[in-house]
Amino acid sequence: MDSIIRLSNIRSPCGQFSYFCAMIKRFILLSFTFFFSILIAAQDKWDLRKCVEYALVNNISVKQADVQARFSELTYKQNKAARLPSLNFGGSIGYRFGRSENPTTGVLEDNNFLSTGMQLQSQVSLFNWFSQKNTIEASRLQNEADKEQVKKTQNDVALNIAVAYLQILLAREQVNLANVKIQQTKTQLEVARKKVAAGILPEIESANLEAQLAVDSSSLVAVQTSADQSVLLLKALLNMDAAFPFDIETPSVDLIPLLPLADLQPELVYALATANLPQQKVNDLLLLSAQKNVAASRGAMYPSVSAFGGLSTNYVDIKVPEYQVGPKTATGATVNVGGTDYDVVAPSFIQVGERIIPLGRQFRNNFGQNVGIGLNIPILNGKLARTNWERSKLNVRVYELQKEQAQQQLKQDIYTAYTNAVAAMQKFNADKKTVETSAKVYEFALKRYDVNLLSTYDLIISQNNLQSARFQALYSQYDYVFKMKLLEFYRGQGLKL
Structure with a gap:
């Protein structure tokens, strides 16, 4: 017998009777299975x-x-894993107001700017008296x-x-x-x-x-x-x-x-x-x-002695001047060549605007590394x-x-x-x-x-x-x-x- 009773069959009287018979059969089957399992369990004695x-x-x-x-x-x-070097990645992004340090130059500037940075740090214990x-x-x-x-x-x-x-x-x-x-x-x-x-x-x-x-x-x-x-x-x-x-x-x-x-x-x-x-x-x-x-x-x-190392880089959205090479101008100095004095000239630079250095270039320019050894001496704790x-x-x-x-x-x-x-x-x-x-x-x-x-x-x-x-x-x-x-x-x- 098909286990799926279609809705179209239920609408007719004949379909309703077939659906009712199917439900009765299912109920009897489930009841028989339940009581049979109980009977089997009751007969199964435990030593x-x-x-x-x-x-x-x-x-x-x-x-x-x-x-x-x-x-x-x-x-x-966890204690076994503590012997392995630690490795942690960190990042930050924020907006600075007023007089703040430019993280790319280390100079205090009166400027508002967006800054972001990333660091990768690692440390490992070298010796701690076992x-x-x-x-x-x-x-x-x-x-x-x-x-x-x-x-x-x-x-x-x-x-x-x-x-x-x-x-x-x-x-x-x-x-x-x-x-x-x-x-x-x-x-x-x-x-x-x-x-x-x-x-x-x-x-x-x-x-x-x-x-x-x-x-x-x-x-x-x-x-x-x-x-x-x-x-x-x-x-x-x-x-x-x-x-x-x-x-x-x-x-x-x-x-x-x-x-x-x-x-x-x-x-x-x-x-x-x-x-x-x-x-x-x-x-x-x-x-x-x-x-x-x-x-x-x-x-x-x-x-205890430990070693450490890290990588870091920064980015700011501060605009920097953009210059263009202008005409050469005399510097006021002279140079004698073969008994003859010549004026020293230098190219001039003309600011033509401002721009933000691209993210990738700043990350490359500001990329830094550090490595070292640390010593920790317990004195008063x-x-x-x-x-x-x-x-x-x-x-x-x-x-x-x-x-x-x-x-x-x-x-x-x-x-x-x-x-x-x-x-x-x-x-x-x-x-x-x-x-x-x-x-x-x-x-x-x-x-x-x-x-x-x-x-x-x-x-x-x-x-x-x-x-x-x-x-x-x-x-x-x-x-x-x-x-x-x-x-x-x-x-x-x-x-x-």
């Missing part, structure tokens, strides 16, 4: 790798760090530090993504447990109602189970809300619209690979972290940059140069302390992470045993309940104890996994689920 890759491109913190790195790169390029060289090197190191800062920000974002991802998995496991609990309570409620109807149990037994079912339903709503909020948190870290259809892969926590704890000893992890983590490289580069700034500021206190030097030395001390503090904090964090991982593993093992014991107790309680040897209240208590033990064991397992992954992250293994 941790995809989430991290998306975040590294779209996260705001990463973008901010990248912008800062670009700023420092521009500074570095101040410029050290400034360039400091800016290069600063730029390298900012690039490493981008990597650090990416690592931090990836770690936060992993935490949010695990939080979703935990919340969904809790939702599954809550659903299982509701199904168990519903089954027990059906059995209790039958026994109450048969007169085997009093009505309070079924009422207790109905109350427990309401509690279980409330718990399900709470954990489902927590799961939804965890998804929103992950979307925020991804800088993704909250309304975007989004779901993640849900691998079993039992299948998440973990390095043996023996391979994550704190001394080994600290050595690898010091060599590989971007934050340590940032501190090293910032310290080196500060040291170069000290050398640059010290060089600024000494004399309000202690600006010395203060900058002293300040740069203090900056070195600041970065030394910052580096030392970062190393101490990293070591403390790694040892703390290792201790927490050991404790989390022990707690997880203990919670697993608690689940096994609670499951056996619940199994015995259910058997006694089936033969009317246990009240509904006691059964609910046993069931709640089992549910609580399962929730706690699930939380402990995810906590253990996260703490192990944190150690792997420090070790340089990356984040893998």
